[in-house]
Amino acid sequence: MRIAIASGKGGTGKTLVAASLAKVWDGPVMAVDLDVEEPNLHLFLKPEFGRCEEARIEVPAVDEDRCTHCRACAELCQFKAISDLGRVLLTFPEMCHGCGGCLAVCPEKALMPSSRLLGEICFGQAQDLRFLMGRLRVGEAMSPPLIQAVKRASDGFLPGAGPCDIIFDAPPGVSCPAVNAVMGCDATVLVTEPTPFGFHDLKLAVEAFRPLGTPLGVVVNKAGLGDQDVFTFAAVEDLPVLAEIPYDRRIAEAYSKGKIVAEALPEMRYLFRGLAVRIQGLARPALKERRYA
Amino acid sequence: MTRIAISSEGPGLEERVDPRFGRAAGFILIDLDTMEHEYLDNGSSQARGQGAGIQAVEMIALAGGVKAVLTGFVGPKAFQALQAARIEIGQNLDGLTVREAVERYKQGRVKAASQPNR
Numbered sequence: 055m056r057i058a059i060a061s062g063k064g065g066t067g068k069t070l071v072a073a074s075l076a077k078v079w080d081g082p083v084m085a086v087d088l089d090v091e092e093p094n095l096h097l098f099l100k101p102e103f104g105r106c107e108e109a110r111i112e113v114p115a116v117d118e119d120r121c122t123h124c125r126a127c128a129e130l131c132q133f134k135a136i137s138d139l140g141r142v143l144l145t146f147p148e149m150c151h152g153c154g155g156c157l158a159v160c161p162e163k164a165l166m167p168s169s170r171l172l173g174e175i176c177f178g179q180a181q182d183l184r185f186l187m188g189r190l191r192v193g194e195a196m197s198p199p200l201i202q203a204v205k206r207a208s209d210g211f212l213p214g215a216g217p218c219d220i221i222f223d224a225p226p227g228v229s230c231p232a233v234n235a236v237m238g239c240d241a242t243v244l245v246t247e248p249t250p251f252g253f254h255d256l257k258l259a260v261e262a263f264r265p266l267g268t269p270l271g272v273v274v275n276k277a278g279l280g281d282q283d284v285f286t287f288a289a290v291e292d293l294p295v296l297a298e299i300p301y302d303r304r305i306a307e308a309y310s311k312g313k314i315v316a317e318a319l320p321e322m323r324y325l326f327r328g329l330a331v332r333i334q335g336l337a338r339p340a341l342k343e344r345r346y347a
Numbered sequence: 348m349t350r351i352a353i354s355s356e357g358p359g360l361e362e363r364v365d366p367r368f369g370r371a372a373g374f375i376l377i378d379l380d381t382m383e384h385e386y387l388d389n390g391s392s393q394a395r396g397q398g399a400g401i402q403a404v405e406m407i408a409l410a411g412g413v414k415a416v417l418t419g420f421v422g423p424k425a426f427q428a429l430q431a432a433r434i435e436i437g438q439n440l441d442g443l444t445v446r447e448a449v450e451r452y453k454q455g456r457v458k459a460a461s462q463p464n465r
Contacts, residue, residue, distance in 0.1 A: 128405065134398025139408040139432040146424055149397060 055219040055337050058239040060263065062255025064226035066245045067275035067299065070309055072223035073098040074316035074326040075333070076183055082218035085180075086208050087187035088235040089225040090173060090200045097312050101178030101185035109188065109203040110169040111152035111196075116143050120164035127156035127165065152199055172200040175207050184218065197225065198234045205238070228255075228262035236263050240344065241337035243296065245273045248280035256284055260291060269336045273329065276301040294336065297329040349379040351452060352407045352434075353445045354418040358386035364448050366419030366441035369400030375445050376410055379453060400425025408432040417448045417457065426463035436460040 059072040072095055076085040087095035096103075114127070114136060121143045128138035135150035136143065147170050157165045171191050178185040188204035190197050208220055224235035236242050242263055246256040256272070263270060272288050277298035288295050299305065299322075308318035316326040354371035356362045360382075365371035370392045377384035387406060392399040400422045407413050413434055419441030421429070429436050437457035440448045451457055 134395075134401040134405075137398075137401045137405055137428060139405060139428060140411075142431045144401075144428055144431050146398075146401065146427075149424075 055241075055334065055341050056222065056239040057220065057333055057337060058222045058224050058236045058242045058268070059245060060224040060232055060236055060242055060259065061226055061245045062228050062257075062259035062262075063246065063252050066226075066247050066252060067273070068226070068245050069095050069098065069223055070275070070299075070305075070315055071243065071245050071273055071326075071329075072221055073314050074322065075330055076221050077314050078316050078323060078326045079219060079221070079330055082182070082184075084184035084186060084208060084218050084220045085223070086185075086204060086220055087223045088201050088204055088231075089223055090188035090190045090197050090204065091225065091231075093187045093189055095223045096176075096178070096185065096187055098314050099180045099183060099185055100312075101180035101183070103176050103178040106174045106176040107207075109172045109175050109200050111150070111172050111199045112154055112167050113147040113150040113152060113170045114145055114156050114165040115168035116145060117164045117166060118143065120162045122162055122164075124161065126159045126161065130155045130159050148195065151196065170194075172196070172203070175200075175204050177207075197231045201225070201231055201234045205235075228258045232259075233262060233266070236268060237266055239268050239337075240340040241333055242266075242268045242270050243273055243333060244270060244293075245275055246284050247276045248274055248278075248282070248284045249276075250280070250283070252280070253283040253287065256287065260293065269340055271296040271333065271336050273297045273299065275299045294332070296332045296336070297325055299325065348381075348412070349414055350376055350412045351379060351415045351417060351449070352376050352387075352410070352413050353440075353448055354389075354403075354416070355386070355445050360384065360446040360449070361444050364417065364419060364440050364443050364445055368416070368418040368421045368438075369403050369425050371403065371418065374403070374407060374416075376407075376413065377445075377449060379449070382449075398424075401428050404428035404432060404434070407434065415452065415457075415459070417452055420465045421460070421463050422465055423463045426460075438464050 087093040125138045173190040225231040246252040271294045278301040316323045352374045354365040355375045373389045374387045415435035417437040
């Protein structure tokens with residue numbers, strides 16, 4: 055079972071929810087931080103890190119002697135990562151999305167695979183919990199290829215144990231990084247807050263993620279604050295509200311000290327256990343479909 | 348024949364120099380000896396998320412025989428591409444008309460840039 059913890063708005067509590075869920079989850083589970091631009095789930099789960107691997111993306115290298123400047127590669131590339139200037143073939147590796155199209159269309163075999171460092175993938179363990187995170191290289195602009203690499207790694211990361219459920223802590227927003235994190239999951243939990251900002255971005259998130267076909271559910275954090283708009287929206291859109299985390303200073307205090315809220319406060323442990331069960335119910339139909347596909 | 352390209356807000360010599368290189372409305376290619384000129388539309392650059400500057404350099408390089416470009420601001424990637432294509436760069440010329448920029452270049456008062464200005 056693969057669960058994505060996502061949101062439109064940043065700072066609504068994705069990591070708070072992901073860390074607590076991982077701790078109360080029944081059965082073998084892995085927590086994966088896909089917020090590769092600023093991973094922070096490890097600050098709460100405190101895993102011991104084993105190995106870290108480099109993640110790279112394929113980019114073209116040019117053999118000038120073989121290039122006849124036919125422009126096939128330059129015309130194919132939609133990102134101008136390879137540009138033919140008549141007498142020179144120029145590459146901009148940092149703009150390359152790694153599709154491999156230029157290498158495929160070159161009739162002269164003048165392009166060879168080279169690579170660009172995206173970042174690293176770190177494997178860890180926190181007691182029974184398996185932990186995985188991606189960390190984007192400083193200066194790298196493209197996080198989706200690294201997010202995909204971390205997800206592939208999570209499929210193969212099974213040290214000494216059978217299959218396990220996976221909780222993905224997604225990056226905020228509703229653009230390519232978040233969509234890449236949510237894709238292929240059995241359920242997506244949208245963490246929001248009952249404020250105009252939370253409401254606005256929840257609408258965007260539903261619009262962005264619903265077409266992916268993954269069942270969606272909502273967790274309202276800081277409940278008691280703000281207004282009723284997110285609840286009305288959830289009812290109208292037929293989105294189950296899976297949990298309401300109260301607006302409570304003790305939660306903020308525990309979180310700010312790097313504590314896991316479900317461990318720090320007994321009533322939160324209870325709340326997150328209920329949330330875990332509801333998420334499992336939400337994901338089950340998709341999971342079944344995937345198994346029999 | 349010496350040909351240069353000027354980023355321009357439109358097709359005539361009285362148009363203003365477009366301050367943006369990559370996303371200029373278009374380029375006037377002019378023969379400095381005869382002052383004969385043609386206009387290359389660059390409107391499609393507005394639709395590009397990225398690579399507008401590189402695309403503009405490609406267009407100018409493929410037009411052939413262009414020795415220099417005159418413009419306002421050139422980004423780092425376009426700058427790199429212009430250097431690779433061995434095209435001289437005159438920047439910070441926004442505010443002038445295309446004709447004024449050309450005159451200034453002819454008088455030798457445009458210094459070739461050695462680094463991008465944005």
